[in-house]
Amino acid sequence: MPTATDLARLRSEFARGATSEHIAAEWSRLCVDELRTALDAHTDAQVWVTGSVGRGEAIPGSDLDALAVTTTPENEFDAAALHVPGVVADPNGATPLRRRLRRTPGEWRDAAARWTADPREDRGVVMIGLLADARCVGDPAGIDLTEVLAAAVRRQPRCLHAVLSDALAHRPHVRPAFPLVPAPSVDLERDMLTPVRKIARWAALAGETGGHTTGERLAGARPGEYLETDELTDLCRCHHEILDLVTRRALDGTRGDGPVPLSSFRPAERATIRWVSRTVAGIQRVLDYRLSASSFTRPDRP
Numbered sequence: 001m002p003t004a005t006d007l008a009r010l011r012s013e014f015a016r017g018a019t020s021e022h023i024a025a026e027w028s029r030l031c032v033d034e035l036r037t038a039l040d041a042h043t044d045a046q047v048w049v050t051g052s053v054g055r056g057e058a059i060p061g062s063d064l065d066a067l068a069v070t071t072t073p074e075n076e077f078d079a080a081a082l083h084v085p086g087v088v089a090d091p092n093g094a095t096p097l098r099r100r101l102r103r104t105p106g107e108w109r110d111a112a113a114r115w116t117a118d119p120r121e122d123r124g125v126v127m128i129g130l131l132a133d134a135r136c137v138g139d140p141a142g143i144d145l146t147e148v149l150a151a152a153v154r155r156q157p158r159c160l161h162a163v164l165s166d167a168l169a170h171r172p173h174v175r176p177a178f179p180l181v182p183a184p185s186v187d188l189e190r191d192m193l194t195p196v197r198k199i200a201r202w203a204a205l206a207g208e209t210g211g212h213t214t215g216e217r218l219a220g221a222r223p224g225e226y227l228e229t230d231e232l233t234d235l236c237r238c239h240h241e242i243l244d245l246v247t248r249r250a251l252d253g254t255r256g257d258g259p260v261p262l263s264s265f266r267p268a269e270r271a272t273i274r275w276v277s278r279t280v281a282g283i284q285r286v287l288d289y290r291l292s293a294s295s296f297t298r299p300d301r302p
Contacts, residue, residue, distance in 0.1 A: 002030040007060065011251045020240065020247035021057075021215060028058040035064070036137050038082070045070050045077060045102070048134040048145055051094065055133050055197070056213050057243070059250040067134055068096030069143055070104055077102050094130065101130075105143040112148050116156035125166045128159065132201050135212060153205055160206050164291055167198035168284045172277040174262065185259035186273055192242040195280050196235050199287070203227055214239050231283050238276045245269060 010023050031053050039047055051065030052058040068077055077096040096102040103111060112131065115124035131149040153159060172191040174184060186192070200217035204210060209220035218236045223229040245265070262270055 002027060002034070002060075006030055007251070014247065014251055020243040021213065023247050023251070024052075024057045024059055024243065025213070027060060027062075028053050028056045031058055031062075031064065032135075032137055035066075035082070039137060043068075043077060045075065045096065046140065046142070047096065047137045048140075049137060050130045050134040054135045054212070056135075057197075059247050061250055063094075065094040065130065065133075066096055066101070067094075067130065067145065068102045069108065069145070070102055073104055073107065075102070108143065108145060109148055109152075112152040113155070116149075116152040116159040119159045119162040124159070125162050128153075128163060128205075129166075129198070129201060132205060133212070150205075150208065154208075157206075160202060161291065163198075163202045163205065164287065167195060167202050168288050168291070170195060171281045171284055173281065174274050174277045184262045186262055186277075187259045188242055188246050188273075192273070192276055192280065193239065193246065195284065196239045196242075199227075199235060199283070200239075227283075227287075231286070234279050235283065238280055241272050242276055245272070 010018075010026060013026075014020070014023050032049060035047070035049065039045075046069040048054070048067045048069070049065065050067055052062045053064055064082065066082060070077075082095055082097070094101065111127070114122065115127045119125045119128060128149065131145050134145045136145075170190070172195060174186050174191075197214045200211075200214045200221075203221045203226050204217040206226055207221055209217070209222070211217040211220045215236060218232050218239070221227055221232055223232060227235070262273065265273065
């Protein structure tokens with residue numbers, strides 16, 4: 001696991017001005033290094049991390065999400081391979097211990113074709129997201145899951161409508177504080193980071209621009225193709241500002257999943273949270289209109 005020394009080093013770097021993106025990338029790398037050691041001892045399956053670790057956006061307390069490529073359908077997966085002390089396996093079950101996340105190369109190709117052909121069935125949108133965020137722990141010999149997904153999306157580009165609809169389904173909203181009313185709360189991950197990350201993932205898939213981190217995906221998007229320049233700039237800033245808050249809390253040991261009272265943040269932080277809430281919701285409304293007013297088909301390119 002990332003050691004106490006690693007954590008102290010990252011705290012020191014953050015205090016000296018290192019960006020939250022750097023801290024997340026380092027924590028993700030440390031988690032992958034430990035996982036690689038565990039895998040070498042317990043399985044010969046090809047394992048791909050996904051979610052926050054796969055994107056390189058994990059922080060202390062982040063869950064571990066993973067997929068596996070096996071040689072035969074009958075291959076079991078040793079639970080010990082995912083036992084990385086201090087790193088929590090995803091409580092929702094996004095691990096190769098589940099058969100649907102442990103497939104042969106042919107099964108992954110067939111499944112990706114099904115999910116993109118009908119993304120509202122078999123949790124297709126969720127599975128597309130897992131594949132888009134996946135990164136191989138070792139050498140991706142034999143099959144590249146991200147390319148499998150990209151090829152499936154090229155054959156079924158209209159699946160991206162469902163991916164975008166999912167990104168617009170939850171709108172951040174921080175209600176005002178009123179006397180005699182319980183203080184408002186905010187879930188920084190669910191309400192702020194997740195919508196931006198989903199929009200960035202959709203933009204990368206739609207534009208075939210790639211990138212793993214949210215920042216890479218937004219920076220790689222072509223202005224005017226799916227998002228305007230100011231929208232891309234605002235989304236980058238929103239993600240950075242909230243990731244800063246989440247990282248600071250995680251390094252201080254105060255990170256917790258779920259809603260957090262807005263009163264626990266400093267006044268400047270509360271102002272930032274409210275600004276991000278308004279900005280992300282505004283961009284979601286614009287994208288919702290564009291989705292309803294046009295086909296959002298991929299433009300022809302030379």
